[in-house]
Amino acid sequence: MSDLDGQEDSLLGGPRKQRCKWQGWMQIGLGVWAAVATVGIVVIAVMWVHADTAPGSGLDKFPPSGKKNIVFMVSDGMGPTSLALTREYRQLTDGLSWDNTLTLDKHLIGTSRTRSTNSLVTDSAAGATAFSCGIKSYNGAISVLPDGSPCGTVLEAAKKAGYMTGLVVTTRLTDATPACFSAHVNMRMEEDRIAEQQLGDYPLGRVVDLMMGGGACHFLPNSTEGSCRKDDRDLVTEAQKKFGFQYVSGRKGFDSLEKGKKVKLPLLGLFASTDIPFEIDRKDEEYPSLDEMTEVALRVMEEATKHSDKGFFLMVEGSRIDHAGHGNDPAAQVREVLGYDKAFNRVLKFVENAKNPSVLVATSDHETGGLALARQLHASYPEYLWYPEVLANASSSSEYLAAKYAGYSGSSSSEDEFVKKTILEEGLGVHDASEDEIEALKAAKSGAAWVLADIISRRAQVGWSTHGHSGVDVNIYGSKGSERLHGNHENTDVGNFIKDFLEIDVDAVTEELKEKGVDRAVTMEEVEEGGMLVSQVREYPWMGRSLHELAKDGFETAGVDCYHGDYKHKH
Numbered sequence: 001m002s003d004l005d006g007q008e009d010s011l012l013g014g015p016r017k018q019r020c021k022w023q024g025w026m027q028i029g030l031g032v033w034a035a036v037a038t039v040g041i042v043v044i045a046v047m048w049v050h051a052d053t054a055p056g057s058g059l060d061k062f063p064p065s066g067k068k069n070i071v072f073m074v075s076d077g078m079g080p081t082s083l084a085l086t087r088e089y090r091q092l093t094d095g096l097s098w099d100n101t102l103t104l105d106k107h108l109i110g111t112s113r114t115r116s117t118n119s120l121v122t123d124s125a126a127g128a129t130a131f132s133c134g135i136k137s138y139n140g141a142i143s144v145l146p147d148g149s150p151c152g153t154v155l156e157a158a159k160k161a162g163y164m165t166g167l168v169v170t171t172r173l174t175d176a177t178p179a180c181f182s183a184h185v186n187m188r189m190e191e192d193r194i195a196e197q198q199l200g201d202y203p204l205g206r207v208v209d210l211m212m213g214g215g216a217c218h219f220l221p222n223s224t225e226g227s228c229r230k231d232d233r234d235l236v237t238e239a240q241k242k243f244g245f246q247y248v249s250g251r252k253g254f255d256s257l258e259k260g261k262k263v264k265l266p267l268l269g270l271f272a273s274t275d276i277p278f279e280i281d282r283k284d285e286e287y288p289s290l291d292e293m294t295e296v297a298l299r300v301m302e303e304a305t306k307h308s309d310k311g312f313f314l315m316v317e318g319s320r321i322d323h324a325g326h327g328n329d330p331a332a333q334v335r336e337v338l339g340y341d342k343a344f345n346r347v348l349k350f351v352e353n354a355k356n357p358s359v360l361v362a363t364s365d366h367e368t369g370g371l372a373l374a375r376q377l378h379a380s381y382p383e384y385l386w387y388p389e390v391l392a393n394a395s396s397s398s399e400y401l402a403a404k405y406a407g408y409s410g411s412s413s414s415e416d417e418f419v420k421k422t423i424l425e426e427g428l429g430v431h432d433a434s435e436d437e438i439e440a441l442k443a444a445k446s447g448a449a450w451v452l453a454d455i456i457s458r459r460a461q462v463g464w465s466t467h468g469h470s471g472v473d474v475n476i477y478g479s480k481g482s483e484r485l486h487g488n489h490e491n492t493d494v495g496n497f498i499k500d501f502l503e504i505d506v507d508a509v510t511e512e513l514k515e516k517g518v519d520r521a522v523t524m525e526e527v528e529e530g531g532m533l534v535s536q537v538r539e540y541p542w543m544g545r546s547l548h549e550l551a552k553d554g555f556e557t558a559g560v561d562c563y564h565g566d567y568k569h570k571h
Contacts, residue, residue: 058357059481063501069301069311069358070501071347072131072494074177075340076124077322079367079472085330085462086337088373089388102337103345104362109483110476112491114366117146119561121471124322125188127365127491128180134495134506138557142176142185142194146557148547150184150517150540152509154498155313159207161504162310164265164301167208168293170276171319172215173198177365181315182208184513187555190544191218192229199235199268200243202542203516204509209265210300212293213319214272216249226273239268254288260299267300269293278320278397279335290318291343298350311356313502316343324397325368328464329453331394331428333371344477351479359481359501363494364474370465377458390460393429398456401427402449405441415442428456517542 058064075082087102116126116139123139130136132143133151143153159165167178174183174191183197195218200206217228219235239245245268248256254271257263276287294316301312318340324333344362351358376382396404401423408418419438424430437455444451450467457464476485476494485497499506517540540546547557 059359062481062484063503064357064481067305067309067311067356068502069305069313069351069354069356070498071298071314071316071351071358071360072498073340073344073347073360073362073477074128074131074315074317075321075337075362075364076171076177076317076319077325077366077368077469078318078337078340078364079371079470079474081371081373082321082325082333082337082367083475084373085371085388086334086341089334089391090338092388093392102341103348104341104475104477107344107348107362107477107479108475109478110485110487110489111473112363112476112489112494113473114364114491115471118557118559121469122366122491123188123469124176124365125180128177130491131363131365131495131498132180133510134492134499136490136492140187140189140555141557142179142183142188142190143181144184144186144543148186148540148543148557150510150513150543152506152511152513153181154495154502154504154506155181155315156204156207157499157504157506157509158313158502159209160204160509161502162308163502163504164209164304164308164310164312165207166210166297166301166312166314167213167317168210168290168297168314169213169317169319170290171213171317171323172218172274173211173213173270174215174218175275175319177317177319178211178213178315182211184540185544186547187545187550191215192231192233193544195219195235196233197542199239199245201238203513206243206266209304210263210267210297210314212267212269212271212288212297214270214274214276216270217273219268219270228274236268236270251286251288254292254296257296260296260303263296263300265300265304275320275323278324278332278399279339280332280394280397281400289342290316290339291346294343294346298347302350302354311358313498316347318343322368323399325371326467327398327449327453328369328457328467329398329449330371330460330462331391331456332397332399334388334391348479357481358479360477360479361482361485361494361497362477363491365491367470367472367474369467370470372463372465375458375461375463377461386461387459390429390456394427394456395429396427398428398449398452401452402447405448406446408445423452424455428452430455430459514539 083104091098091100114122114127116122117136118138125141126137126139129141129143132153135145135151137144138146143151145151155165167181169178174194176188179194183194185193198208217226220227221232221234222229223232236247240247245266246264248254248269250271254269271287297314301314305311318336321333321336321340324336347360351360373386405423410418416438419441420433424433440451441448478485
């Protein structure tokens, strides 16, 4: 081989060996890259597949697709001032800084306008009808329109669509707010009929899977001690034998549920004869709290829908905030709002960690009491202050203390001492009662609650404008997914939000109620027409007293009420 050939082989051979070595590294690099890319694609695919089951997912669009849950909370009678009252009370009693706020404060998203069709100041029935039907009606209406016809509710429509449904309250289950989701009557006082419908005795049959609260007296026959029914129907027995409810009562019954682990749906839990006591009076060993009932309901609803392609609708009401407002009792109200805030926090954590799209929406049906955090006690210009420590000194509600005083059976000579020591000092924490205040309590012995509430309100310098409702806008609170309710809304917008979020057909339920609820063969009533009484078919006999019957008692539903003169009462 010539030198030239050797040089050529050297030139050709060298570079070829170097290219092979570089090509090997390239192959290794490409292999690593391919492996990493494959792993990445697999990870992305897994994340994509499971995106809808990650906590908080699926809420970036409205309505979210697939399985979903909604918890609707009502703080009956709680206005914006109730939050300030409770926030500052808590900061004082817990030694917190001024910027340490309630859970509710952190999730304020808007406000709601509350008027009904016949008054600028709504009641709970009309307010809750706006939530349940998405339509306004008259004060006293339980999911009924101003013409006396029923309107389908979001709970009924949810059940029809395959969702599980529940109601949790601290008042009677037959009270206005829970009734508006589960019954239809023309006037809210027909609580016996409401109880019957809640079990399933009406055109749609049973639509509620879980009910917990008070109001046992409306389910027990009038021959039974503790009953408040007008007839001898035993709804507790009917609930179990006819409608298949698991029934529990009292604290022992609640504890037997083992925080939701020992529940067979449908469940009826009645834990008080009427309302569950105010939080300030409630004893843990006798009654469950709103938070405890909410914990059980969430666990039961989650378990019941675990293998379903539908989620659940749950309504939770902090019912007795309203009663504290009616009584003008600030000491009772702060404890009620704190209890509600605790339950709100529990629901919030649930929806934030739920695998399926879940949302929490909360608002009030109205404000009660016309509460103000300042009170002018004298003619001279007032100081700018109020005293939350006065509320902290109270250990009982005015309602409880008034009942205790009404049961006093001691001698008249020792009555002053009983009022001063037991009622005022031990109960309200008031040690400077005047002789005039003691005499005022004695004069109102059978109904001393308002006097007691005024005694503590004056010392706290908390003001009230009414023992009834007020017409102020109330707050809306929400979790992620409730953005559509940001800003100021009519209360009907809240009901329509629930309907649209769950993608349910409320109108179809309304039509079914109207079609199935007519009994033209046997039901007639006398109606005045042209000055004469004529017989007329009554379309919805299952709804209790008709509007015609109510009109005979002077009740009107048409138009907004007008001025009737000073201190005159229409009813």
